[in-house]
Amino acid sequence: MPGFASVVAERDVVGGKAQLTSTIRVMFDRNWQLVEDELPFASLFELTVPEIDGTSKRVFINTATRSESNSRLATLTVKELVPAGSTLTVERKAFERNGRGTISAEVEGDLDAALVVLASHAMVVANPAMFDKPTTPPVTAADSDSAAQREALEEHLRKRPGDPSTFVDQVLAVYDAIPAEIVPSPKLRAALAALNGTFAEPAISSLLTSENCTGKPAARVAFEPPPDFPDLLARVTMENGARVISVNPLAEGDRFEFLMPLLAHEAIHCDDKSGRVEEIAAAGFDTFLYLQLVAIEPELAGAHTRVARELNIDAVGMINSGQRYPESVGILPSAGVKAILPLTNSAAGSFAELVANAYASVPDTASPPEQVGVDYTNILAKATGMDIDNPFNLVYLDELLSRAMDPGVFAGAISAFGLVPER
Secondary structure, rough: OOOEEEEEEEEEEEOOEEEEEEEEEEOOOOOOOOOOOOOOOOHHEEEEEOOOOOEEEEEEEEOEOOOOOOOOOEEEEEEOOOOOOEEEEEEEHOOOOOOOOOEEEOOOEOOOHHHHHHOOOOOOOOOOHHOOOOOOOOOHHHHHHHHHHHHHHHHOOOOOOOOHHHHHHHHHHHOOOOOOOOOHHOOEHHHHHHHEEEEOOOHHHHOOOOOOOOOOOOOEEEEOOOOOOOOOOEEEEEEEOOOEEEEHHHHHOOHHHHHHHHHHHHHHOOOOOOOOOHHHHHHHHHHHHHHHHHHHHHHHOOEHHHHHHHHHHHHHHHHHOOOOOOOOOOOOOOOOOOOOOOOOOOOOOHHHHHHHHHHOOOOOOOOOOOOHHHHHHHHHHHHOOOOOOOOOOHHHHHHHHHOOOOHHHHHHHHHHHHHHEEE
């Protein structure tokens, strides 16, 4: 009578796209012969799968085949994801005539019960008021007070994980050194300085030095209506060959943390060849940064300003996307998600589609990689061990962001938004 040597479940991946099915490789501890029986081999197996609420369910095997090259190996297919910690049983009568009872073994795998839920369901915000009409925060004297914004920056930095003793002083020195003639608002200077220590740090030198495609520092990074498109939150234009970053004045009363993703996004745009794919990638980077901020300061998710609302919507959309690793974040469609913004009238099926719809007036064309986007990619790729590729390759970017997302940050963001599985 054979026993189980190992039982390993793997999520199926076809053409780089994660599926909602699994393959289980069952290695027995000895050679065996199947007793002649009219029952299909697959019907002799059964799974007991744990649920995140502590209960379990029965799952049946779709197909079971014995390897032609290894008589101890059998391969099972299942029409759903099988988490680690599941139990596989097989009827003894498969191997012994008139055998009774079962033998069982715990299943190993790369997904636990919680990850299976994330990989196969859209997440819904517990408080749909997040999508309500936004408010405009009042502008106060503190918003233009250099000392007040420096204090806010220091408070933010001390909330970041790790030893802040020297890092905080270094970033405050960067804040103090940012030229007011380029960045007149101390709040925008705080937002720019706060990019230190994040993957978006290259935005600082790109905007403040000649190390960019224009060969000049930005002419201005300021609160002013975006030219020609006054409803945009921010926009890049050119002035005497240098960039101007116009941030909508309606954001001046927002916390500077909300401005960090805007600056990280706009710093990517340098040449005049921006297309819709570039906007999707830039939004992907700014949303990825925002999720890290929300994990540090969960109260950001509860704000109802225009900037907060747009960032929150994008954040939920990114959490509900992910082609290769749908249990993480991503930008391409997840197999188990039809609409990334449940409880809204948006039909967008992925983060990329959501952003593309918002930039419908931008040409649907590819554009050459921008250096800041490449720099962001290099930092994230190095952290994940991935090869470096074009940040405007959305298949690559989808996997990069998925793999770069820290599990603790992801859990913190889910908690901050009060996300629960869609039923």
